Amino acid sequence: MNYFYLVPAASVAALFFAFYFYRKMMKKSEGTEKMKLIASYVREGAMSYLKQQYKVVTLVFIVLALLFATMAFFGLQNNWVPFAFLTGGFFSGLAGFFGMKTATYASARTTNAVRHSLNSGLQIAFRSGAVMGLVVVGLALLDISAWYLILDFFMEDADAGHKLIMITTTMLTFGMGASTQALFARVGGGIYTKAADVGADLVGKVEAGIPEDDPRNPATIADNVGDNVGDVAGMGADLYESYCGSILSTAALGASAFVLNPSMQQNAVFAPMIIAAIGVFLSILGIFLVRTKEDASVKQLMASLNRGVNVSAVLIAICTFGILYLLGFSNWVGLSFSVIAGLVAGIIIGQGTEYFTSHSYKPTRNIANSALTGPATVIISGMGTGFVSTVIPVTTIVFAILISYLAAIGFNVQHMVSAESLSMGLYGIAIAAVGMLSTLGITLATDAYGPIADNAGGNAEMCGLEPEVRRRTDMLDSLGNTTAATGKGFAIGSAALTALALMASYMEEIRIGMLRLGDNVIQFADGKTVEVARASFVDFMDYFEITLMNPKVLAGIFIGSMMAFLFCGLTMGAVGRAAQKMVEEVRRQFREIQGILTGESTPDYARCVSISTKGAQREMLLPSLLAIIAPVFTGLLMGVAGVMGLLAGGLGAGFVLAVFMANSGGAWDNAKKYIEEGHLGGKGSDAHKATVVGDTVGDPFKDTSGPSLNILIKLMSMVSIVMAGLTVAWSLL
């Protein structure tokens, strides 16, 4: 229990430094009156959106909490679940709120700082991004440690091994709160930002021929607001969810893997939390390492960013050996390699993303070249590249799964899938995800810093500052691209591993659900009986017939694969519709308000902001609710086997689809930038126009549908977990 207190300590440290960086940033000047004004527009738009979104989400949370309370009332769930669910959602929302607030205060200050030097701009933008990173990990560890202490105190001490299983599976349900919040944040934010972006581009850039972020474009404020609600708040909620999910599912699997060894069981539950806690301290260290001389070159700035991220990663790898040794794992070396497998996989996926989406490499340049034959070939080659780019992440994840599993069982290949190996190996996979996310405090900082720099550029443009300022903010922006690619690698990779761990946790919840209903013994076809409390995963697979020949499993795999596609379709359609409305509004303003294009009168920014807000709110409900309903419906129709099929199919197809969409979108974006840098005819050429089409198509790919899929695959698992009791009690087939 002693080491456990590192967890709340890390939480406090994270929140303290977040506050410290926030205060330091707030002391800087926001620049001229005009800069302040523009920044306040963006801030107000963002905040009003967030309020609107939280209203809708609160309603959904109340309905779901009542549903869980009803389930608890009928003995299908325990009484803590509704509360755990609510706190998960609340803290996730809080993290998004703080992160976005900081970001919207930081952007004009970054612009102002950049007027003096590149380095001071980097400092403000990066440390404001760090606020987001630290708030996310701080609140997550706060929620985790508080609930652990509460449940440990209140839950009856029936049987030592069983108690920890109850605690950890209950805690998992606050993961569902975080997932639900994240889905709404990603889908709503994603629709908002891309409706505004696509709308602004289509009329502003293409029809009116004015540059990006031009103050004459009525949708430009909405576009800048979108960066904040989509890329900052949305991403924060997303990673809050991954972070909690990976820690909690590892804890749950640890409780189950070591159920026969009470002294180790406790430490197996603590291990992921403590690795995360140490990761927080190392992240803070890493953040302080990001600093350079005042007259630093871009290359030096880059090196400095990388230094921060890499030092944290290397140190956490080393520390893991120590942590697992001190916690008394007999196979501490093997398990440490599981963690490292996760870390390395995250880095490789990031490098792969970089290769396929940066215009320093062939794939994106080929897309740019195909622009010479028009937009159709840009789309064809971009999609082709995206499809092919799935090879690296999938291969990497496959090896990460096999290696982290095998390392955790001491490479006992002969009995790779025996009852003991299975629970230990799955624990290894889960802890690999924890490893990947352990330095989230700093990796998220490099991610959240991107939109801040982007908004800083927008501010400079709208205020008509000297081109040099805009050039510097663009440099800051592009600087983050490499680290952001790595960040994305960690996000998607950890989602896959976490979803896998959650499938195992689902089986744990099925166990609890059976015990709650008084099904204490399972009987097999050959007459053999096993106590539910002692049944292994192998027994469960056997009893529920979760094999690849079971038609229910296969039907589930089909439905799961389809869910990923359907979800993408709905979110893409939503962006299309919302963007259409934005286009009409911008055209209307150009037509009806005299003198916008000559700069004589100001466009009605607020109206565009409100169109995006309403569009996002209206459109986010259907896909989000569908993600919640599908696993419930599948469970009621086809039982546990159907749900497991659904999760496996959703994970397989969803992961690959998410990578495809993110990478196609990223590659189109950079193919356009490549031409804008003066290649193949440069800005304004036909080739450039063709890549603008690609970029516009890529917007919902990479910023709406792709990232939302990340959450979909985890949310479906979370819903299944929370609803497990229902599936145990009723199912048609």
Added chain:
Amino acid sequence: MNYFYLVPAASVAALFFAFYFYRKMMKKSEGTEKMKLIASYVREGAMSYLKQQYKVVTLVFIVLALLFATMAFFGLQNNWVPFAFLTGGFFSGLAGFFGMKTATYASARTTNAVRHSLNSGLQIAFRSGAVMGLVVVGLALLDISAWYLILDFFMEDADAGHKLIMITTTMLTFGMGASTQALFARVGGGIYTKAADVGADLVGKVEAGIPEDDPRNPATIADNVGDNVGDVAGMGADLYESYCGSILSTAALGASAFVLNPSMQQNAVFAPMIIAAIGVFLSILGIFLVRTKEDASVKQLMASLNRGVNVSAVLIAICTFGILYLLGFSNWVGLSFSVIAGLVAGIIIGQGTEYFTSHSYKPTRNIANSALTGPATVIISGMGTGFVSTVIPVTTIVFAILISYLAAIGFNVQHMVSAESLSMGLYGIAIAAVGMLSTLGITLATDAYGPIADNAGGNAEMCGLEPEVRRRTDMLDSLGNTTAATGKGFAIGSAALTALALMASYMEEIRIGMLRLGDNVIQFADGKTVEVARASFVDFMDYFEITLMNPKVLAGIFIGSMMAFLFCGLTMGAVGRAAQKMVEEVRRQFREIQGILTGESTPDYARCVSISTKGAQREMLLPSLLAIIAPVFTGLLMGVAGVMGLLAGGLGAGFVLAVFMANSGGAWDNAKKYIEEGHLGGKGSDAHKATVVGDTVGDPFKDTSGPSLNILIKLMSMVSIVMAGLTVAWSLL
């Protein structure tokens, strides 16, 4: 055995009527000298392509046959396999050759007939399509019945039940021959046709502003050749493969399901063949029903086409009850409903395709509307529509799986996945696929008729015939769209069910492989032993740990999902590259050959034909070989569990991806046609240009990558089946 002779009889009848229709068509006049000349260009181009393709494919077949012979030499396969494999490929190639030869003779004759009346054009085009349909089913049943008789004669009569298992699993391997041929035909043909089409459109329509099929466009002959090699030869090989695959896998599962009941076992093997045979007779009947009065309206022509297809479908449903009753199945009613579930599912999928891709309905009209805001929104909404459109086929297939399974086991829900239920239920799923394809003779006719009408239109345009002729060929073309949608429904639906049945057949092959290596007994973790020869599917699932918690299965699912995407990426990339070369050549000819655009000199058609041919040959190898290598590699790394995961993941993701690509492509095509009919500004408007971009992107979607995926999912199963012996002998994990 008596009923069995219906199978060769049906084969002979099919081939006889194919020849009869061919001779009747050949007696018609091909029209003017110019029409003959153009037709001969297309025919020569198509034939020279096919020869080229068969050369490459023959090489691949020789290599693979030698590999199988080596495996047989080392006792990892039986000695018949190389020969069965070769005949499968040979007959499939032959069907493609005859079908295409007929189609290329029929197009000018259709044009000429249309000059007199619409009805006589329909007769020629449709009956020439029927040649393809009948040749495919005729050769397939010929191959099946011949091999059955040969193996029945030569194989030793070790143990009655075992002998039929050996025969049917050996016959499955000629399915691999057909699959391999089909993959090359689809991928090669698909690349050819779309390279020519995209190339012709990009320079001809977009840059030079000349209409489709204009004789001044150097790529126009290649484009017309493409319709034949892609849509006729490619589709023929595709459906030959589905047809054989469904019959053979049902036979194999029947041999295994009834292994303890020798009298029924034989009939269970014959049942799919006899249903198919009766289906052939009914298809011929249906083909003769397609006729109307000389002065028929389009509506009457349509009704006549539908009558032919529907009468065959209804009659086969009715006959099935009789067939299964006469064959002595105790659950003949249930099994008949399995067959009907397949038939109905095919129709529903077809209707769904029609809804999402025809411009009579909202989804495609919405895409057309989005053209008002440019090409980017066309792409976004088209992709969104394609993603959402996956709901209908997937839901339908899920219900088809569950219903055909449950009906076959007499709705014994309590013991749905017991050892007995499993083999019976899987037989039910397999026979549903047979039901779907039983009337292939006529459904394929309605499919193959499309490209003939298309080429007839091309001939009219190139020969400068009166606009009325072109208008009529366009009517013929659009007439086939509805029936073609139904045809596509049957093709994709049957692919999913067949692939599922093949997964079960794979487990049968593993059994044979183990017996061949002398592994006669399997021992479970708890010490229980089971004879391999008597082991049930449940035993195998248990022994090989093919559950959704096994990391090898999960890794396999990831790889399988990825394979579908990678394969699409490679084929899309191939089309992009080949089209690029075509664009350059067409531009070169416009530039260097004086007077092409004024019509004073003839472009160099042959050079474009040869560029498409070379491009397709070069580009088809990598994706095709990858599809063959992936299952082998997975098997060697992760054993049976990994392969089953690969197949399940590939099936789930591949099926959904294939539907998405086919439907997006179809919807873009028709959105363009909708505008060309005069809506939203009509031809030449900006909206029209935007939909041309969509159509161009959709070309490789719907005619290259999408249809090839259909085959990929079955080929991977077929390869696994043939290579099962290798996986049994060696695997790393």
